[in-house]
Amino acid sequence: MQTELSKQLGVEHAVFGFTPFPAVAAAISRAGGFGVLGAVRYTAPDDLKRDLDWIEAHIDGRPYGLDVVMPAKKVEGVTEADVEAMIPDSHRQFVRDTLAKYGVPELAEGEASGWRITGWMEQVARSQLDVAFDYPIRLLANALGSPPPDVVARAHERGVLVAALAGSARHALKHKAAGIDIVVAQGYEAGGHTGEIASMVLTPEAVDAVAPLPVLAAGGIGSGRQIAAALALGAQGVWLGSLWLTTAEADLHSPALTRKLLAAGSGDTVRSRALTGKPARQLRTEWTDAWDDPHGPGTLPMPLQGLLVADAVSRIQKYEVDPLLGTPVGQIVGRMNDVRSVQAVFDDLTRGFEQAVDHVNRIAGRSGQ
Amino acid sequence: MQTELSKQLGVEHAVFGFTPFPAVAAAISRAGGFGVLGAVRYTAPDDLKRDLDWIEAHIDGRPYGLDVVMPAKKVEGVTEADVEAMIPDSHRQFVRDTLAKYGVPELAEGEASGWRITGWMEQVARSQLDVAFDYPIRLLANALGSPPPDVVARAHERGVLVAALAGSARHALKHKAAGIDIVVAQGYEAGGHTGEIASMVLTPEAVDAVAPLPVLAAGGIGSGRQIAAALALGAQGVWLGSLWLTTAEADLHSPALTRKLLAAGSGDTVRSRALTGKPARQLRTEWTDAWDDPHGPGTLPMPLQGLLVADAVSRIQKYEVDPLLGTPVGQIVGRMNDVRSVQAVFDDLTRGFEQAVDHVNRIAGRSGQ
Ligand SMILES: Cc1cc2nc3c(=O)[nH]c(=O)nc-3n(C[C@H](O)[C@H](O)[C@H](O)COP(=O)(O)O)c2cc1C
Ligand SMILES: Cc1cc2nc3c(=O)[nH]c(=O)nc-3n(C[C@H](O)[C@H](O)[C@H](O)COP(=O)(O)O)c2cc1C
Numbered sequence: 001m002q003t004e005l006s007k008q009l010g011v012e013h014a015v016f017g018f019t020p021f022p023a024v025a026a027a028i029s030r031a032g033g034f035g036v037l038g039a040v041r042y043t044a045p046d047d048l049k050r051d052l053d054w055i056e057a058h059i060d061g062r063p064y065g066l067d068v069v070m071p072a073k074k075v076e077g078v079t080e081a082d083v084e085a086m087i088p089d090s091h092r093q094f095v096r097d098t099l100a101k102y103g104v105p106e107l108a109e110g111e112a113s114g115w116r117i118t119g120w121m122e123q124v125a126r127s128q129l130d131v132a133f134d135y136p137i138r139l140l141a142n143a144l145g146s147p148p149p150d151v152v153a154r155a156h157e158r159g160v161l162v163a164a165l166a167g168s169a170r171h172a173l174k175h176k177a178a179g180i181d182i183v184v185a186q187g188y189e190a191g192g193h194t195g196e197i198a199s200m201v202l203t204p205e206a207v208d209a210v211a212p213l214p215v216l217a218a219g220g221i222g223s224g225r226q227i228a229a230a231l232a233l234g235a236q237g238v239w240l241g242s243l244w245l246t247t248a249e250a251d252l253h254s255p256a257l258t259r260k261l262l263a264a265g266s267g268d269t270v271r272s273r274a275l276t277g278k279p280a281r282q283l284r285t286e287w288t289d290a291w292d293d294p295h296g297p298g299t300l301p302m303p304l305q306g307l308l309v310a311d312a313v314s315r316i317q318k319y320e321v322d323p324l325l326g327t328p329v330g331q332i333v334g335r336m337n338d339v340r341s342v343q344a345v346f347d348d349l350t351r352g353f354e355q356a357v358d359h360v361n362r363i364a365g366r367s368g369q
Numbered sequence: 370m371q372t373e374l375s376k377q378l379g380v381e382h383a384v385f386g387f388t389p390f391p392a393v394a395a396a397i398s399r400a401g402g403f404g405v406l407g408a409v410r411y412t413a414p415d416d417l418k419r420d421l422d423w424i425e426a427h428i429d430g431r432p433y434g435l436d437v438v439m440p441a442k443k444v445e446g447v448t449e450a451d452v453e454a455m456i457p458d459s460h461r462q463f464v465r466d467t468l469a470k471y472g473v474p475e476l477a478e479g480e481a482s483g484w485r486i487t488g489w490m491e492q493v494a495r496s497q498l499d500v501a502f503d504y505p506i507r508l509l510a511n512a513l514g515s516p517p518p519d520v521v522a523r524a525h526e527r528g529v530l531v532a533a534l535a536g537s538a539r540h541a542l543k544h545k546a547a548g549i550d551i552v553v554a555q556g557y558e559a560g561g562h563t564g565e566i567a568s569m570v571l572t573p574e575a576v577d578a579v580a581p582l583p584v585l586a587a588g589g590i591g592s593g594r595q596i597a598a599a600l601a602l603g604a605q606g607v608w609l610g611s612l613w614l615t616t617a618e619a620d621l622h623s624p625a626l627t628r629k630l631l632a633a634g635s636g637d638t639v640r641s642r643a644l645t646g647k648p649a650r651q652l653r654t655e656w657t658d659a660w661d662d663p664h665g666p667g668t669l670p671m672p673l674q675g676l677l678v679a680d681a682v683s684r685i686q687k688y689e690v691d692p693l694l695g696t697p698v699g700q701i702v703g704r705m706n707d708v709r710s711v712q713a714v715f716d717d718l719t720r721g722f723e724q725a726v727d728h729v730n731r732i733a734g735r736s737g738q
Binding site: 001002003014169189195196197198199200201202204205221223225226228229231232233234265266267330331332334335353354356357359360363364365366 | 370371372383537538556557558564565566567568569570571573574588589590592594595597598599600601602603634635636663699700701703704722723725726728729730732733734735
C-alpha cells in the first residue's frame, strides 16, 4: 500500500495513526505505518520530553510525527483566570448538580485535571513545539486550523512536513494557502472535533480542491475495506484515531471505559459540544445527554466549556462513573469489539486491504489480473 | 462493473438509480443501469399507469423497478380528516405567518398539493402495487421499513425482487428476517429520509450483518471514485438518488430550484424534520431554518408534519419563492454543478470507476496488472 506520500516518509503502508499514547504511536510505526502522538494533554514540556524519549527508544528508528492543537483564533494575553471568570454561575451549578445526581466523588486536594485549558492555548502548543523540534519528528499536524506561518517555516527548515485537519474543501484550501504539505480530510463519522460532511463526500472534494497536495482520509476507517475505499476516493493514505483506543498498547486508565468501547455500536456516538464547546464526536452518555438536553443550560463556547467541565470529566474518569463515562470516539467504535495488539490490528488492515482490492478487481472484470 | 446482483437482473452496470421521474428511470436503464421509479407522489392509480406505460414505450426492453413508501407502522382506519384534526392551531398559524413573511401567494382554488398524506398511507401504496404488478417490474423497493409479508409473497410469486432501505445494521437484519432480497444501506449523507450513520461505516456493517444477501450502498455517491469505494466496502452495487435531479431528463418544474441545486455546496444541506416529521436530508433553506429554530414551534411527528406543510410546499414551489425553495437532496449536491443527460452522467460514472480501479491497483502495487 504505497503512495507518493508513504514513499516520501519512508513507510511501508500509507496508514497514519493518531494516538495520545506513546506506546501506540511507536507500535504503529514499528508495524509499518506512521504513528502520530497527540500532544494536547502535555501541559508540562518535561512530560512530553520524557514520552518522546520513550518513543525514540522503542520505535526502531522508524519515522513518526506529533499533533498539536493550535486554535485558528489566537487568544492574546488571556489567562486561565480570565476565562474562569466568564463562566456563569448557573453553569457551574449545573455541573455540581449533575455530578451530585450520580454520586460522583470529589477529587483529592491538588489532584490535577487531565483537561486543563492550557493545552489548547498557543503558548502551550509552542512550548510543545520547542521540545518536539529537538527530536527527529517527520510530521507536524495541527487540529482546529492552519498553523501560524512562523511554525510552518520552522517545520520546513527542519524538513518536517506540516499537516492540518480539515472538515470541508474550504478549510482544506485555507490550509493550502497557509503553505501546509498534507491535508487530513476528516469526515462527520470521525472521533473528535468534526464537521458535518461525511468522508464519502468530503474525501474526493478535498482531493480535488488542493491537488496536487496529498490528502489523507480520516473518519470511519477501521478495516482494509475502508482503506481501499478511501484510496479509491483519491486519498494518498488514511488517518485513523479511534481504532487504536482498544489496542493492548493503549492506556485508557479505565477498564470500565474500555468495556464501554468494546460494547458500543456505530449508533452509540454523538456529535456534541459537551466536551470542549465545539462539536466533537464521542460516546453518547448521560453526561452528553445532559448537555444536549434542550431543557438544560446548554454548552458554553470554546474554551469556556472545556474549562468548566475539566474537573468533572476527571472525576467521572477516575471514579469510572459508568453512565457518565465517555471519550472522543468515532462511529467505527461499532467495529472495535476486542482488545488486540497494534500489530494484530495492522495485519488485519493490510490483509483486508488486499482482499478488498481483489474484490473490486473481480467486479471490474479484472479478476485474471 | 458486474456483480452477482447485476448479472441476476441482467444489467451491464451495478448502478441503481432512484428517481421520481419516468424519463430519468428509463434513461438510467437504457444507459445500462437499473432505473427505479419512485411512486410516492402517484396518489391516483391512473397516473402511475400512464407513466409506467410511458416507461414501457421508452426503455428498450431493459429491466426497471418501482419504489413505494409503506411506513412500518400501520395506521388503520385513520382518515386524512382525522389526522388534520390532530394538528395544533398554533402550528397552522406558524405556517401562515412564515408564508406571509415571505409574501408567498395562495394556490388557486382546487389546485392540488403535490405532497398529500395519502401517498404515505398503506392503502395508497397497495393501490400502486395493484397497478405495478401488471407491468414487468423486476424490483420492488420500500422506504421506511420492511414491506408486509403478503406484499413480499406477492412480489416473489411474480419473480420480482424485493429491496428495502436501511439506515443501520439492525434495520438491515429486520429486513432480512422479513424475507426481502436486497438491502439498500443508506448513509447519513444521503438525500431523503436518512439515519445518523455515514456510508463509510454503514455499508460494511450492513454487508456483514445480512450476508449472503446483497447490499446496495446509497448516500453520497456521484462519481466513479465513489462507486469504486462503495464496492470496496463490500456492496454489490450502488443506489443513487440525488445525482439525477440535475439531469436534462429530470423535470423539477422549477428553473430556480435547478439553479439552487447547481450552486449548492456539500455543506448546504440539512437533516431536518421540516418536510415529513422524520429526519430527511434536504437543501437548507429559510423554510427548514424556521422549523429547526429552537424558538419556533418545532415540527410535528409523521404524518402530521407532511400534511401540515403540504400546501405550503406546493405554494413555495409553484411561485419559486427563492429563500424557501428546497428539495430532498444529499451532500453530493456539491458535485452537481451542471445539467447533463443521464447518458453523459453514466459515461462519467463508468469511466471514473475504471480510473479509480487503476488508481487503487497502482497503490496496491498491481499496476502491471
Ligand atoms: C480520543 C481521540 C482524541 C482525539 N484528539 C485529537 C487531537 O488532539 N488532535 C487532532 O488533530 N485530532 C484528534 N482526534 C481526531 C483524530 O486525529 C482523527 O482525525 C480521527 O480520530 C479520525 O477518525 P476516526 O476516529 O474515525 O478514526 C482525536 C480522536 C480521538 C478518537
Ligand atoms: C428527491 C429525493 C426523493 C427521495 N424520495 C424517496 C422515496 O420516495 N423513497 C425512497 O425509498 N427513497 C427516496 N429517496 C432516497 C433515495 O432512494 C436514495 O436512497 C438516496 O437519494 C441516496 O443517496 P444520495 O441522495 O446521496 O444519492 C429520495 C431521495 C431524493 C434525493
